[in-house]
Amino acid sequence: MEVLVLEGLNTRTSVQVDAGPVLSSDEVPGSFARVVWLVPSDGRVPFINPEEKEMLAHALAQQARRPSGLLGRLFGLGMGRINRGVNDFVLTQLDIRPNHKVLEIGFGPGKAIQQVEQRLTTGRVDGIDLSGTMVAQAAKLNRRAIEQGKVDLRVGEASRMPYRDQTFDRIFCVNVMYFWPQPERELAEMFRVMGEGGQVAIYIGDREQMAGVPMTKTGVFQLFSGQDVVGLLLDAGFQDCRIVETSIDQGPISRGSCVLGVRPRGM
Numbered sequence: 001m002e003v004l005v006l007e008g009l010n011t012r013t014s015v016q017v018d019a020g021p022v023l024s025s026d027e028v029p030g031s032f033a034r035v036v037w038l039v040p041s042d043g044r045v046p047f048i049n050p051e052e053k054e055m056l057a058h059a060l061a062q063q064a065r066r067p068s069g070l071l072g073r074l075f076g077l078g079m080g081r082i083n084r085g086v087n088d089f090v091l092t093q094l095d096i097r098p099n100h101k102v103l104e105i106g107f108g109p110g111k112a113i114q115q116v117e118q119r120l121t122t123g124r125v126d127g128i129d130l131s132g133t134m135v136a137q138a139a140k141l142n143r144r145a146i147e148q149g150k151v152d153l154r155v156g157e158a159s160r161m162p163y164r165d166q167t168f169d170r171i172f173c174v175n176v177m178y179f180w181p182q183p184e185r186e187l188a189e190m191f192r193v194m195g196e197g198g199q200v201a202i203y204i205g206d207r208e209q210m211a212g213v214p215m216t217k218t219g220v221f222q223l224f225s226g227q228d229v230v231g232l233l234l235d236a237g238f239q240d241c242r243i244v245e246t247s248i249d250q251g252p253i254s255r256g257s258c259v260l261g262v263r264p265r266g267m
């Protein structure tokens with residue numbers, strides 16, 4: 001029996017998983033291992049000591065930044081469920097039309113990519129993510145659309161993207177900005193690949209709530225307020241920036257900001 005403890009989520013789910021299906025499906029039948037997603041609301045995990053707790057927080061933070069290996073694949077499945085609400089919300093804020101070229105940065109398990117693709121007719125959605133593990137997971141989910149040429153997913157860095165200037169009508173990124181120590185670089189790159197009149201949406205969890213989660217105290221995360229993001233977007237050249245506050249339950253995080261901006265025409 002294997003027990004996996006993921007601290008920081010406020011649900012407790014135990015599932016029987018099979019080594020094969022669990023790696024590729026939300027449905028987790030089988031008998032290989034017992035995986036426990038454990039989230040005590042008081043933050044205490046009874047059977048690990050403080051040093052182990054710190055190591056766990058660090059390991060989870062690294063997985064959030066760049067999921068890898070078996071834990072990364074499980075992490076991806078977890079993110080697909082937990083982040084669904086905020087991803088849905090962000091997509092409602094972006095006026096995505098059927099002919100748009102859309103980019104998601106840091107797509108993780110690729111569920112939002114799939115949702116966007118289903119709205120498009122002549123349009124197309126590209127995704128870039130630092131993690132090869134996530135690209136493989138998301139590619140499996142979006143296999144048919146990739147074969148049809150409607151989706152293209154790549155391993156890469158948001159600060160150096162392999163796209164031509166002014167390619168996209170919409171760019172979004174959810175729960176990724178924490179991992180950019182110098183976000184000016186990534187935002188300048190987003191501005192470069194955004195078409196004139198194109199709209200950007202960046203989602204971040206509430207800074208104060210995030211600061212209370214052990215994973216964010218590891219030095220891996222950098223926390224921002226919505227106003228911080230507005231300032232950075234304006235510095236990058238975006239205009240008409242505004243914050244839409246959200247209240248969506250994601251375990252210890254129940255508030256967040258979707259920050260929107262537009263690349264002006266003629267710049």
Ligand SMILES: C[S@@+](CC[C@H](N)C(=O)[O-])C[C@H]1O[C@@H](n2cnc3c(N)ncnc32)[C@H](O)[C@@H]1O
Nearest residue numbers: 065066079083106107108129130131157158174
């Ligand atoms: C916390 S996950 C969020 C995934 C997804 N957006 C969601 O809402 O479930 C962060 C994702 O961003 C990716 N990522 C982190 N830094 C990145 C960077 N500099 N460029 C591209 N992707 C990055 C990670 O590999 C990971 O898949």
